[in-house]
Amino acid sequence: MIHLKNLKKPAGFCRRTLFFEGDFASLAKNFEKERGAMVLLSGGDHPEARIQGLGLWPFLELSCQEKEATLFQQELVLQSQDVLGLVDALLQSCAFPEEKEGLPFGLFGFFSYDLKNHMEKLPDTVVDDLFLPLYQLFAPRLVLWQDLHEKNTLHLKALFLDDENPEDAEILLNRMTQRLQDTVFPNPMHHPLPCSGSLSSTFTREAYEGAVARIREHILRGEAYQVNLSQRFSLAYDGSAYALFLKMFETAPQPFSAFLQAGDFQLASLSPERFVCVKGRRIESHPIKGTRPRGKTAKEDAHLKMDLEKSQKDKAELSMIVDLVRNDLGRIAVTGSVRVEVPGRTEIWPHLFHRVAVVSAELEPGLGAGDILKAAFPPGSVTGCPRIRAMELIDTLEPKRRHAYTGSLGYLGFDGRMDLNVAIRTVIVRGGNAHYAAGGGVVWDSDPEEEYRESLHKAAPFFKAFDCKAEEQGKKEDTLIWRDGRFLPLSSSGLPLDSPALRHGRGLFETLRVENGEALHLGEHAERLAGSVFEVTGKTMPGVHWPHVAQRLCTLHPEAARRGQLHLIAMDTGKNLLSLAALLKPLVLSPPKDGLVLIGHPEPFFSPMARHKSFAYVFFARAREEAEKKGADEALIFAPDGAVLEGSFSSLLLFSEGSILVPQGPSLPGVTRKKLLLHLENQGWPVERRKLFMEDLKKGDFLFCCSSLRGPWWVREVEGKVFRKPETAWFAELRRALGYPAEG
Incomplete structure (x- = not known):
């Protein structure tokens, strides 16, 4: 049991309705730099595209790092290693009833895909180059929303806490009313956003197609039925994250779009997929599987739509994920209440067709948001089936942490409501760079080339916002070098000749012993390596769980695991991020018995x-x-x-x-x-x-x-x-x- 002592809790709220005939997304731009601000937009012709909202001026926040979560409220700081238990304890402590329309008060923010490591015992051998929290949640004092079925109406409500009076909430409403009167509505952007440098990806085309082929080998061996693979695109961008959000929303409006201003990073999600929605004790999930691009002509458009609807591969993918979602909801639902309400429907968007299902259930009494996340997170449509083995394979194939991508953005209401998207089509803006991942579910029938092209189709809004093309990445002219009597491209030479690690010695290594599967004193060696990195290379060490890397290498090389030498390497390759490597070899070493x-x-x-x-x-x-x-x-x-x-x-x-x-x-x-x-x-x-x-x-x-x-x-x-x-x-x-x- 987590006790939240000295916490200032909501005591009530005041509300106000204003005449409003402007554009809600443009209105929200005036608050884009407010830490903790979260914008929820509903776009497109979709039955769920109804409420647009904005949460502002949080009275507390929750942040989860690798081993514990922390609650911040003014001078109060509370920590817990039960990272989802803390969420539930806070929701329970702050619970109060509201009307069931509009946007509730609650916790607004995101859950990282990598929160999976708190729910299951999984390998973690990927590199963390962004250092984002596992979740970041803000509790706004003021929320405003627009119901798209109502004309020219804006709803506002403000909290007062248990050490305050209703007049304090009225002051917040007056403050917001004045801000709205002074609001400047920016003009739509008809030009690409400025960026510098070329587009890069965590995969080359050949490597991505090779990863698809490896997944098919695992499927052939019976280890999985479907595995979601993705690549992450990156480019330098120091402009407005919200401007990027709006630009992409104009290109491809989606019903579950969200923007989060977290201070030192921003998230912009253009998601077409609902992870879970809870109202009362009813829970729904809308998994998506099956995608086609829109055609350039009406005839081509109709052909692509029909091709999607007749595809046995896409039908099988959706069926597998529907079964997974049914099982997930069954863990927290009243027996016999799980229903597949829509086995599959085609949703039409400006740049894509999607196949979507709807699964619902009645929740068991007394469950909290943490229980729901433990049962169903990360979403099955972006992991695979079975989920655990799929996530293990994702870890071995994708080199970088996913972070927010394939996690969730949305809110957990103090009144028990809950609405979270699946964070696909999501941009992470941090440290002068914009990152966007895209991918798809790989099954036995998958064609590697088609899977690669599908990942590009899904990234189209990101490319279009900057007027760049994925095909440009990795196609720079390769330098020819001479090696051992031959002239050959530098990229295939096996030598990093243009690397500061080779030319200047700007690299570090650690060598340690492995004895019966245990890397001796690995923590101390990793700490020494991290401590030396900046002084030798001038760069920051990426995050990596070396014990998971060592464990995986021991599994792959059982002979060396019995007695071996493990090498950890950090190299400056001339890029912003250090390159890390690990190598395990058998150890043949016999110290002389006579000294x-x-x-x-x-x-x-x-x-x-x-x-x-x-x-x-x-x-x-x-x-x-x-x-x-x-x-x-x-x-x-x-x-x-x-x-x-x-x-x-x-x-x-x-x-x-x-x-x-x-x-x-x-x-x-x-x-x-x-x-x-x-x-x-x-x-x-x-x-x-x-x-x-x-x-x-x-x-x-x-x-x-x-x-x-x-x-x-x-x-x-x-x-x-x-x-x-x-x-x-x-x-x-x-x-x-x-x-x-x-x-x-």
């Missing part, structure tokens, strides 16, 4: 960059090679003043006169050494960090070399100095405490 031998490297080394494991690693690699030529296991690296820094492959720990000495100087902060030091300090060993010289080593009792692959191992000899061998049982216990086998 390691180190010899001093003749060349001193000093660089502040030594604290980072960058691609500029040649000094250490060559030092080790030279040492091995002389019969040693590693080289000992010195600073110009003769101070001992590290081994060419490891960090050092010196045991001397009952204390542990740690060399100070510019060197890599070893993860394995740090873990070992923590263990030894817990055993009572005193630790001193200072400069060490050969004279200090000669006085020592034991010397350990610590590396992530080998673990801690004892040194027998350095430059003629012979060290004692540690007691076998004690040393084996140290290694096991860090996850390494006793024998190496």
